[in-house]
Amino acid sequence: MCGIGDVTEPLPRAAVEAMKQAVEELGHRETFRGYGPEQGYEFLRSAIAQNDYRDRNIEVADDEIFVSDGSKCDCGYILDVLGDQNKVAVPDPVYPVYVDTNVMAGHTGHSRKDGSYEGILYLPCTAENNFVPDPPREHVDLVYLCFPNNPTGAVASRAQLSRWVDYAREHDALLLFDAAYEAYISEQDIPHSIFEVPGARECAIELRSFSKNGGFTGVRCGFTVLPKSVLARTENGRRLPLHPLWQRRWSTKSNSVSYPVQRGAEALYSQQGRKQVRALIDHYMGNAKLLRAAAADVGLEAFGGVNAPYIWVKTSEGLTSWQMFDQMLRELNVVITPGAGFGAQGEGYFRISAFNSRENAEEVARRLRGLR
Incomplete structure (x- = not known):
């Protein structure tokens, strides 16, 4: 997910x-x-x-x-x-x-x-x-x-x-x-x-x-x-x-x-709170790095994932956002968000969220690399 x-x-x-x-x-x-x-x-x-x-x-x-x-x-x-x-x-x-x-x-x-x-x-x-x-x-x-x-x-x-x-x-x-x-x-x-x-x-x-x-x-x-x-x-x-x-x-x-x-x-503003918040952010951005790299490895053009926990990815050539959603779900059993849901300019893209456990992020990255 x-x-x-x-x-x-x-x-x-x-x-x-x-x-x-x-x-x-x-x-x-x-x-x-x-x-x-x-x-x-x-x-x-x-x-x-x-x-x-x-x-x-x-x-x-x-x-x-x-x-x-x-x-x-x-x-x-x-x-x-x-x-x-x-x-x-x-x-x-x-x-x-x-x-x-x-x-x-x-x-x-x-x-x-x-x-x-x-x-x-x-x-x-x-x-x-x-x-x-x-x-x-x-x-x-x-x-x-x-x-x-x-x-x-x-x-x-x-x-x-x-x-x-x-x-x-x-x-x-x-x-x-x-x-x-x-x-x-x-x-x-x-x-x-x-x-x-x-x-x-x-x-x-x-x-x-x-x-x-x-x-x-x-x-x-x-x-x-x-x-x-x-x-x-x-x-x-x-x-x-x-x-x-x-x-x-x-x-x-x-x-x-x-x-x-x-x-x-x-x-959250205390000394310990700041350290713990930083650890959370580092965790999610670590996920983002894994997911963006996996998308790039299969030739998908990816944006974001550097200053935000979202990766904005261009769909495979010729596919709409919802067709890409269907392919990811059917072939990889992975749920992403179709870009068309965010407006007309989102068509042709999909969003990957880095909010997940490291284990799940690594598994999604592994499955992404199997995308045909």
Whole structure:
């Protein structure tokens, strides 16, 4: 199974012990806690701001962080404070949640016969542009960017992200930057955060998650960074900060994440937690190296797998994504994800996930080398 991007390895012990201790605290009157802050406990927001941002010389205040049950959920939640007349742009191929949440919120207009939507501008990501789209010439209001990218494994350079920030400031657009896989970046010059780019604090929101670095897919914890300097525009042209609207949304619709889970997330920043997270990432990227090499050995053109736990592979000549899926399943008994499921530009590709045990990854690599 190399399809779904779910982690397979146990939680870091630092997080396990912290959550056990937190549950024990809730069992005693002296240390019991009820409702927590809707935005997240200060201890976790402070750890995030210091370790993920200020230690990298990135300006982020504790109260600009909103703790949630995951970045996937935040993709939908953010639409609660954005209007339905916004023109939306998404990369193609793309993580389907970006499109589907806008469809469910009524922000995309009518669907076309090819499955696309009138209200969405699709930005082609191809091998020719290294799967990193350029800003469009036309105006859009909301842009989704994900780097390191799911599904292609591509990363954006500082210069490429700077062009997007320049575009957003010129067009009064909002960048929604999904950095769920930033911990997998291995190359030195690749930005880990959109806020490393000057001007981004005026036009960007960043989504992050503990799912893929700390193995929290079943525990559920992530966060959004929304700078107080990000301004939105109303229909009559009035400009106002998004931060208080987002804060109001959280205080109305959420009680944040449970205390034990937030203590577990905090523990990932401890000395032992960092070592254990690093071991998880090294494990999955070791799988990626094996799987990418196996694809190359049978003549398949492979991308990604260097700064992200996904390998984006061109199908055998003449095969569609679903035909390749059928061949892999029938001949090798291996499940991959057809690229067409990520958009029109994904046709002719498939995604291999490195989230697996080493034993399974080695077996998949062995079977791949038997592909005819």
